[in-house]
Amino acid sequence: MTDMVQAxxxxxxxxxAAREAAVVLAQxxxxxxxxALLSAADAITARTPDILAANARDLDFAREKGLSNAMLDRxxxxxxxIAAIAQGLREVAEQDDPVGQVIAEWDRxxxxxxxRVRTPIGVIGVIYESRPNVTADAGALALKSGxxxxxxxxxxxxxxxxxIHACMVEGLRAAGLPETAIQMVPTRxxxxxxxxxxxxxxxxxxxPRGGKGLVGLxxxxxxxxxxxxxxxxxxxxxxxxxxxxxxxxxxxxAKTRRTGVCGSAECLLIxxxxxDRHGDVLIRDLLEAGxxxxxxxxxxxxxxxxxxxxxxxxxxxxxxxxxxxLVDGVEExxxxxxxxxxxxxESILTEDDATAERFFAGLDSAILMRNASxxxxxxxxxxxxxxxxxxxxxxxxxxxxxAEQLTSFKYLVTGDGTIRA
Amino acid sequence: MTDMVQAxxxxxxxxxAAREAAVVLAQxxxxxxxxALLSAADAITARTPDILAANARDLDFAREKGLSNAMLDRxxxxxxxIAAIAQGLREVAEQDDPVGQVIAEWDRxxxxxxxRVRTPIGVIGVIYESRPNVTADAGALALKSGxxxxxxxxxxxxxxxxxIHACMVEGLRAAGLPETAIQMVPTRxxxxxxxxxxxxxxxxxxxPRGGKGLVGLxxxxxxxxxxxxxxxxxxxxxxxxxxxxxxxxxxxxAKTRRTGVCGSAECLLIxxxxxDRHGDVLIRDLLEAGxxxxxxxxxxxxxxxxxxxxxxxxxxxxxxxxxxxLVDGVEExxxxxxxxxxxxxESILTEDDATAERFFAGLDSAILMRNASxxxxxxxxxxxxxxxxxxxxxxxxxxxxxAEQLTSFKYLVTGDGTIRA
Numbered sequence: 001m002t003d004m005v006q007a008x009x010x011x012x013x014x015x016x017a018a019r020e021a022a023v024v025l026a027q028x029x030x031x032x033x034x035x036a037l038l039s040a041a042d043a044i045t046a047r048t049p050d051i052l053a054a055n056a057r058d059l060d061f062a063r064e065k066g067l068s069n070a071m072l073d074r075x076x077x078x079x080x081x082i083a084a085i086a087q088g089l090r091e092v093a094e095q096d097d098p099v100g101q102v103i104a105e106w107d108r109x110x111x112x113x114x115x116r117v118r119t120p121i122g123v124i125g126v127i128y129e130s131r132p133n134v135t136a137d138a139g140a141l142a143l144k145s146g147x148x149x150x151x152x153x154x155x156x157x158x159x160x161x162x163x164i165h166a167c168m169v170e171g172l173r174a175a176g177l178p179e180t181a182i183q184m185v186p187t188r189x190x191x192x193x194x195x196x197x198x199x200x201x202x203x204x205x206x207x208p209r210g211g212k213g214l215v216g217l218x219x220x221x222x223x224x225x226x227x228x229x230x231x232x233x234x235x236x237x238x239x240x241x242x243x244x245x246x247x248x249x250x251x252x253x254a255k256t257r258r259t260g261v262c263g264s265a266e267c268l269l270i271x272x273x274x275x276d277r278h279g280d281v282l283i284r285d286l287l288e289a290g291x292x293x294x295x296x297x298x299x300x301x302x303x304x305x306x307x308x309x310x311x312x313x314x315x316x317x318x319x320x321x322x323x324x325x326l327v328d329g330v331e332e333x334x335x336x337x338x339x340x341x342x343x344x345x346e347s348i349l350t351e352d353d354a355t356a357e358r359f360f361a362g363l364d365s366a367i368l369m370r371n372a373s374x375x376x377x378x379x380x381x382x383x384x385x386x387x388x389x390x391x392x393x394x395x396x397x398x399x400x401x402x403a404e405q406l407t408s409f410k411y412l413v414t415g416d417g418t419i420r421a
Numbered sequence: 422m423t424d425m426v427q428a429x430x431x432x433x434x435x436x437x438a439a440r441e442a443a444v445v446l447a448q449x450x451x452x453x454x455x456x457a458l459l460s461a462a463d464a465i466t467a468r469t470p471d472i473l474a475a476n477a478r479d480l481d482f483a484r485e486k487g488l489s490n491a492m493l494d495r496x497x498x499x500x501x502x503i504a505a506i507a508q509g510l511r512e513v514a515e516q517d518d519p520v521g522q523v524i525a526e527w528d529r530x531x532x533x534x535x536x537r538v539r540t541p542i543g544v545i546g547v548i549y550e551s552r553p554n555v556t557a558d559a560g561a562l563a564l565k566s567g568x569x570x571x572x573x574x575x576x577x578x579x580x581x582x583x584x585i586h587a588c589m590v591e592g593l594r595a596a597g598l599p600e601t602a603i604q605m606v607p608t609r610x611x612x613x614x615x616x617x618x619x620x621x622x623x624x625x626x627x628x629p630r631g632g633k634g635l636v637g638l639x640x641x642x643x644x645x646x647x648x649x650x651x652x653x654x655x656x657x658x659x660x661x662x663x664x665x666x667x668x669x670x671x672x673x674x675a676k677t678r679r680t681g682v683c684g685s686a687e688c689l690l691i692x693x694x695x696x697d698r699h700g701d702v703l704i705r706d707l708l709e710a711g712x713x714x715x716x717x718x719x720x721x722x723x724x725x726x727x728x729x730x731x732x733x734x735x736x737x738x739x740x741x742x743x744x745x746x747l748v749d750g751v752e753e754x755x756x757x758x759x760x761x762x763x764x765x766x767e768s769i770l771t772e773d774d775a776t777a778e779r780f781f782a783g784l785d786s787a788i789l790m791r792n793a794s795x796x797x798x799x800x801x802x803x804x805x806x807x808x809x810x811x812x813x814x815x816x817x818x819x820x821x822x823x824a825e826q827l828t829s830f831k832y833l834v835t836g837d838g839t840i841r842a
Binding site: 023026027106108110112114119121122204205225243245246247249250252253254257338356360361362364365366367368369370371372373375376381382383394395396398399408409410411412413414415416417418419420 | 444447448527529531533535540542543625626646664666667668670671673674675678759777781782783785786787788789790791792793794796797802803804815816817819820829830831832833834835836837838839840841
């Protein structure tokens with residue numbers, strides 16, 4: 001357990017420094033934070049060769065370890081990807097600063113004036129896998145929202161992330177902000193992750209970015225709050241009153257635009273009345289687009305489909321595969337989604353307002369849509385700027401997690417010698 | 422460990438029933454919830470003799486156990502207190518229903534319209550001590566906000582709480598709502614508390630109501646989120662630019678209006694420049710009102726004061742006692758409060774806007790006040806109607822926790838066949 005003792009000491013030291021930095025950041029106006037982000041973007045551009053060299057070392061290590069091509073692709077950086085990282089920093093820099101925003105204000109009969117004002121949360125811990133760009137994205141959103149951040153990237157991306165982290169620190173230095181505002185765990189030791197998950201009082205919230213394995217581990221073991229979604233098992237329901245052309249367009253986009261994102265549709269529910277009216281056109285569209293359709297009951301008679309097994313419902317394929325099933329109206333669709341969904345994003349296709357309202361009221365996913373693709377489940381598409389992830393919990397942050405969702409609030413109350421009766 | 426196994430089975434059964442009730446409640450409009458609360462209030466009034474008889478049994482048991490007079494007083498009900506409980510239910514019934522309220526809405530260039538709408542959290546667990554009225558208050562706020570609730574009262578108030586709970590269930594029944602929406606843990610076994618704290622997936626949030634011992638235990642052991650404050654170590658700072666008469670009025674009220682509440686001031690910080698201008702009038706006022714002033718440094722020379730020990734700072738007296746100290750201006754006041762406070766409520770007395778802004782910016786307590794008594798730290802005084810407690814955490818609910826703070830939200834997104842590029 002020496003590893004664990006050392007890891008705790010390391011995280012205690014990073015956490016204490018982060019907490020001090022957080023006190024400074026919470027009182028830092030928008031200007032220096034913006035400047036730090038712009039300077040970090042410049043540093044990323046200027047140091048592109050260093051970042052590429054560090055990435056080459058990581059790729060060598062990853063190939064030795066026998067990582068899959070998909071993992072290697074996530075890890076790989078090139079000039080275009082590095083330029084996109086710098087551009088992302090510039091976009092966050094130009095967003096509105098959430099800290100100090102007045103969320104609500106009101107007067108009381110006692111003469112008190114009450115304001116509810118956004119404040120940073122404090123110290124954010126981010127645990128991620130192979131994508132080195134998360135180093136910049138998460139660092140930028142944390143800084144924008146006035147939080148200190150401790151970043152723990154995947155062991156395979158350590159050199160790439162360190163090189164990007166050095167640029168973030170250069171940005172902080174240029175703006176006169178504490179360099180400990182954005183810290184990286186400087187070790188491949190996995191005990192550091194456990195130490196972060198138990199760092200109550202030092203880390204205020206943990207955000208895991210990665211596959212189900214990582215997120216599940218964090219949710220199980222964390223003793224600090226977690227903003228995350230375990231899976232995006234998104235449903236799309238074609239109601240009897242759907243417009244056929246809209247339905248065709250949206251279903252195809254929801255499944256095939258990108259299959260590896262959490263907002264990709266994994267299950268198509270078709271109202272029997274829709275099928276009676278329009279036939280099997282939605283299934284045929286998917287088959288023609290190259291999607292494997294795992295069909296239940298009557299739908300399995302459609303040529304080209306594969307019979308669905310029970311565990312194909314409630315499954316996140318993240319691939320050109322979709323489960324499909326007939327239901328009797330919106331109530332059965334709601335019951336199916338309540339049973340098999342992951343409270344991420346679901347969409348109804350209907351022209352009937354009452355049915356849409358019923359779908360919206362009967363479900364409690366973080367995002368519910370009408371006549372729109374589930375692939376819109378994204379902070380950028382919601383107008384929040386960048387996002388650090390999507391959360392499906394009921395507490396605090398839900399849906400896309402951007403800079404605003406990384407804030408808390410305090411009440412500022414003014415009187416005039418006002419006493420309570 | 423048989424106790425623990427049985428307790429887990431009990432909480433699993435209550436939790437499963439609560440979760441089913443929560444699905445119904447989340448879709449229940451305002452009307453039936455209001456009717457349930459009004460019917461429960463009528464039941465409380467009608468069954469006053471039963472409640473008094475149950476309370477007499479609890480009081481006998483408590484006297485046998487040798488409970489203190491203060492504890493007996495918290496436990497004791499009489500006609501006036503029971504009438505106040507019924508009145509509290511009627512007030513919550515008439516509040517605005519938070520569920521379904523649109524918190525924000527906006528349009529996107531894609532044509533999507535996005536609404537952020539309040540939803541219930543799900544299942545609330547409330548763990549409280551001897552005050553049987555919490556049964557009604559917590560049950561009412563949970564129901565108003567569309568949540569199911571599992572109540573675990575103090576073992577000494579079991580009969581009183583059960584009698585009040587029966588009235589709440591009568592209200593639910595009258596409104597056609599599931600009786601399992603408000604459940605009480607029907608045992609004095611303490612293992613039930615541990616089982617509640619570990620009931621991830623069944624209970625969404627735990628609210629402890631009681632002393633530091635209970636709250637500390639819950640915060641340490643809970644595996645589900647907790648809305649609470651451990652202590653209310655509230656500070657009041659008299660700045661050089663304070664108005665003397667306002668300062669005298671507010672300091673006295675903040676300490677003496679009620680000493681047993683969490684918003685009572687426990688420490689008075691006086692700017693040296695205030696003392697140079699006005700002398701020791703604030704300390705003399707407190708002494709004359711019968712307050713024991715534990716004074717630090719120069720202040721200890723004032724006749725009638727007691728010299729402060731180091732641990733008198735950062736201490737919640739909940740009594741006619743206050744710690745007092747001279748500081749050099751607002752920065753030293755901020756540093757003292759950051760070190761010794763509990764992030765509950767602090768107040769500055771000043772006519773200088775810049776100094777007040779500095780106090781507001783430099784501290785991160787849930788509630789910061791200017792020229793107003795810390796005793797205003799209360800959901801009713803904030804205009805939130807009843808409160809279930811005050812939270813000092815950074816996540817989700819902060820400050821007074823009323824019906825609105827017991828809600829989460831979801832995004833409702835409407836398009837018109839809208840697909841993502």
